[in-house]
Amino acid sequence: MAILFALVARGSVVLAEFTGGALANASTISRQVLERIPSGEDSHVSYSQDRYIFHVKRTDGITVLCVADDAAGRRIPFSFLEDIHARFVKTYGRACHTAPAYGMNDEFSRILSQQMDYYSNDPNADRMNRLRGEMNQVRNVMVENIDKVLERGDRLELLVDKTTNMQANTHRFRKQARRFRNSVWWRNVKLMILLILLLLVVIYVLLAFLCHGVTLPSCIR
Structure with a gap:
């Protein structure tokens, strides 16, 4: 037994x-x-x-x-x-x-x-x-x-x-993990916005070069 x-x-x-x-x-x-x-x-x-x-x-x-x-x-x-x-x-x-x-x-x-x-x-x-x-x-x-x-x-x-301590540690870990995920998400969003803005600037500069001016005169005509 x-x-x-x-x-x-x-x-x-x-x-x-x-x-x-x-x-x-x-x-x-x-x-x-x-x-x-x-x-x-x-x-x-x-x-x-x-x-x-x-x-x-x-x-x-x-x-x-x-x-x-x-x-x-x-x-x-x-x-x-x-x-x-x-x-x-x-x-x-x-x-x-x-x-x-x-x-x-x-x-x-x-x-x-x-x-x-x-x-x-x-x-x-x-x-x-x-x-x-x-x-x-x-x-x-x-x-x-x-x-x-x-x-x-x-x-x-x-x-x-040690169950109580383990549960408290688990709760803290989950909160920290949630904050970390949110932080990473916002950082990715900001990075995406920055990349989009940078891409728009590059496109504008390229058009300005091709259209002979910052107001894009030849392209607008």
Whole structure:
């Protein structure tokens, strides 16, 4: 399976989780990750542990985390996290902000299991994710090794999603490109007018030479 473990939490309080059993210490490491993520900050971040990647999405105080093989890439795990977050909030609403630990586990662990299987094995999932990736800005998510972070005991350095900055840069680039196109267009218009005027002057000078004067007397007669 591409996705091996998943949980939903409020802060460090786990509300529901499901494991495929391939990674024995996934639950323990996931709790260490939850405890070190600053509260109140929305984020999309990934951390590595051996050949496994811990992907985290925190939005409005609810954290969704999954563990995937590094071969799964980033697109499928983060699409899974967005799907799970939307389903969880839609199902429980404001209750998820006050529920006790594992308060939704009996019901929602089955949904975690179903969606893990879908995103891991159904080819339609990747097809849908590829379409989403073409429609939405691709998130740049960097990876930091969990072992190094936990060994030094420091606060995890969150690698925050760069989407907002990328969108702002794209908007500025489009405005600059539009100004550049307008500038080039006006410059071409002015150049065309100048060439037409120059051509008219050349024609007049040639006629004046052929007609023996600037008033073109011989030609007018």
